[in-house]
Each structure stands twice: as C-alpha cells, then as structure tokens.
Amino acid sequence: MAIEQIKMPQLGESVTEGTIEKWLVKPGDHVNKYDALAEVNTDKVTAEVPSSFTGIIKELIANEGDTLAVGEIVCTIETEGGASEETVEVKEAAPEEPTAETVKPAEVQKHTAPVEPEKGAKARYSPAVLKISQEHGIDLSLVTGTGNEGRITRKDLLKIVESGEIPVAKVEQQAVSTPSPAAAPTSAPSPKTAVPNVPVAVGDIEIPVTGVRKAIAANMLRSKHEAPHAWTMIEVDVTNMVQYRDSIKHEFKQKEGFNVTYFAFFVKAVSQALKEFPMMNSMWAGDKIVQKKDINISIAVATEDALYVPVIKNADEKTIKGIGREVNELAAKVRSGKLKSDEMQGGTFTVNNTGSFGSVQSMGIINFPQAAILQVESIVKRPVIMDGGMIAARDMVNLCLSLDHRVLDGLVAGRFLARVKEILENITKENTSVY
Numbered sequence: 001m002a003i004e005q006i007k008m009p010q011l012g013e014s015v016t017e018g019t020i021e022k023w024l025v026k027p028g029d030h031v032n033k034y035d036a037l038a039e040v041n042t043d044k045v046t047a048e049v050p051s052s053f054t055g056i057i058k059e060l061i062a063n064e065g066d067t068l069a070v071g072e073i074v075c076t077i078e079t080e081g082g083a084s085e086e087t088v089e090v091k092e093a094a095p096e097e098p099t100a101e102t103v104k105p106a107e108v109q110k111h112t113a114p115v116e117p118e119k120g121a122k123a124r125y126s127p128a129v130l131k132i133s134q135e136h137g138i139d140l141s142l143v144t145g146t147g148n149e150g151r152i153t154r155k156d157l158l159k160i161v162e163s164g165e166i167p168v169a170k171v172e173q174q175a176v177s178t179p180s181p182a183a184a185p186t187s188a189p190s191p192k193t194a195v196p197n198v199p200v201a202v203g204d205i206e207i208p209v210t211g212v213r214k215a216i217a218a219n220m221l222r223s224k225h226e227a228p229h230a231w232t233m234i235e236v237d238v239t240n241m242v243q244y245r246d247s248i249k250h251e252f253k254q255k256e257g258f259n260v261t262y263f264a265f266f267v268k269a270v271s272q273a274l275k276e277f278p279m280m281n282s283m284w285a286g287d288k289i290v291q292k293k294d295i296n297i298s299i300a301v302a303t304e305d306a307l308y309v310p311v312i313k314n315a316d317e318k319t320i321k322g323i324g325r326e327v328n329e330l331a332a333k334v335r336s337g338k339l340k341s342d343e344m345q346g347g348t349f350t351v352n353n354t355g356s357f358g359s360v361q362s363m364g365i366i367n368f369p370q371a372a373i374l375q376v377e378s379i380v381k382r383p384v385i386m387d388g389g390m391i392a393a394r395d396m397v398n399l400c401l402s403l404d405h406r407v408l409d410g411l412v413a414g415r416f417l418a419r420v421k422e423i424l425e426n427i428t429k430e431n432t433s434v435y
Contacts, residue, residue, distance in 0.1 A: 298347030
C-alpha cells in the first residue's frame, strides 16, 4: 500500500490559497480517481477538489474553515501498489534522525498546536499574506502561523487585524513614540477593521460568515479604501428599444430557446461605447494606468447568500443574441454552483442589472481593480415633455456610473455616458438587429 497526498490545487491564474468550505468525504471512505473530495472557496469562486487517485481516505489534514496556500496538503489517500515516494524516503533516512521531508504527511499533521518555524530558516509567504502584512504594518516575524509546518496563512493575519492588536517590530514602536519629521510616512496608514461588540439577545440569530461572504467583504473593503469613488447619473429614453424588444420576444424565444432581455441591449451598447472611449476600459496599477485591449464585461449575478461576477469575454465582438445567450448561461451556472474559476477572470468593466430588483438609483462599489461600474436601473414609464411642448408617456431608465477618480475624470465619464445614451435611444426595429 502507498500513501499519496492531495494538495490544494491552483484554482485560477491569480489564486494563491483556498478555504476548505466542506468535506465531502471522511477517513475510511473509498474514492475513485476524479471523485470530488471537498468544496473549496477562493476569492474568485467556489470549486470542488477532485481526487488524483483511487483508494481509501487515510487522513483529513485540513479542517473545514482552514485556509491553505496552493500546494499545501489537504488530505492523504491510501492506494494499492508499490511504496510511495514518501515511504521510500523514510526508509532511506537514518531512523534516529528523521527530517521534515522524510516524515509522512499524516505524521507531520498529528501535532495540532501551531508549529514554530525553525529559527534562521528562510520563511515563505504567499502573495496574499505579504499584501495583508504590508497593508496593516504587521511584522511577520512576530506572528505564529497555524498552517502546515507553521506557515502563516491569510486567516492568521485576518484574525490579527480583527483583534486590532497589530504586532510591530520594536524599532517601529520606538519610532511611533518619538516621531521624527524626517521619518514622516509618505502615505496614510491603512484603516484598521474594528470588531463591533454586538449584543446578542434571546431570539437573535447568529449567522456564521462563509468564505464567499468574507471574500466579498474583503474585495469591497479594499475597493472603497483604495479607489476614490466618484458618481454620476444620466437619464435615457429607451421607449423605442422597449417597443422593439417586446415586438420580437415571443418569436425569439420560440426560435432560440431563451429570452432576449433588455439587459443584453444595455451590455451591447456599453461594449460599443467602450471601443470609442477606451480609457473607460482601464485599471490603476500604481505608477501607471493600464488601458485594456479586450473588452470583457463583468456582470453581477446574485444567489441567496452571495454575489458572483462572471465575465462576458470580448463582448464588443458579440451580437445582442450572443450576449443574451451568454448572460443566460452564466447566470444558470452561478445558481447551480457550476461556475468555473476562469469564467470569473479577466473582467475589465462591470455592468450591474440593479433594475431587476426595482431600483431606480444606486451607487455601486467598483469591482476592484477595474476603473468603473455601471448600474442599469429599472425601466419606468413616466410623463416626459417632448419637442413642441407635448407631454407623452415614455419608458425611462437611469444609468448610474461609479468611477475610480485616480483613473477617470468627469469629462471622459460624461462623454462615455452620453454615447451610451445615444446608442440606446437610437435602437429601433429598422436600424437594429439582434443577430
């Protein structure tokens, strides 16, 4: 028999760690190759970890709720066949002097207390750990990790930040107590997240914060802290568009098998305007602004307890029908839990259909690191004064734009919105095709 390791997989190009949301197996269970072992949450998506082997689950190394870096061991499987690499290495090592590399992973993990890293050893930190430590001024040499082999995880640092007790080096503490004008910081320190003391009365319900909700909170907090938000709104008369869509919806549904929605028209108009105003399709990158070539529209899809943002790649190259089909498919994947990690990556601009809830005005938080988000509000029939002073009932919609003022100014944002308005108001049966 051989003991094989299952490690935290790379669930996306920029994903560095994942949180075990739920184990789908237990020690002693027989699994086949490619069977799902656990549900893992990252800051991008929830996915299943498949087994790489057929055999018996030997030990679950990680607990539910644990956050592990990519490549860390999550469980071990006993398989049939010759000795594994780990077993061979144990036999070759001197019995009285086993090394960390030669001990079986199951034996390493029997110690439940945090493991102190060896003094003088070169510490390895994930990008997420380094970023949090830099943002909050945490001295990693003073932190005891709870991860595999004493590694510091993002979960460790988030607990420290929530507690408000930030470990800093002595030299930094002295600098704080005796400030020097020459040592003034070049930027404002990151605000600390205070944990509110909320009294719990009889009948109150305490709801644990899931990994998905934590990821949403972290991304929204980062966006609001780092990006100076500005906001503007424009009113659009979409009467002609509404009449055109309503005139074809039944025939379209019979022919294509899915509904053609107003939202597909909005996404198409936005992607067309982004081609004409490429600065809106940009991202802040510290010492430079990156203007993206591809126009990839992120759309917000909500479930009962979370919000996902799948991406329509190269939306400017798709027809209204193509966009409508992709919106329908991505929304179905989100609600069935089948959305893949790569389907949430690469977005350059977000369009949010807040009007589906009846909203008529809202201020969206930018989907970091994008530079803007457009909220499409509810289409409302209102009396409007037309040319010549006549009053008519028209279908009106508000488009609300939140923008990163480091990247965008009012001039380009205003011109962009005016162009979107122009495109939408000129959609008619005579000059627009959904194909």
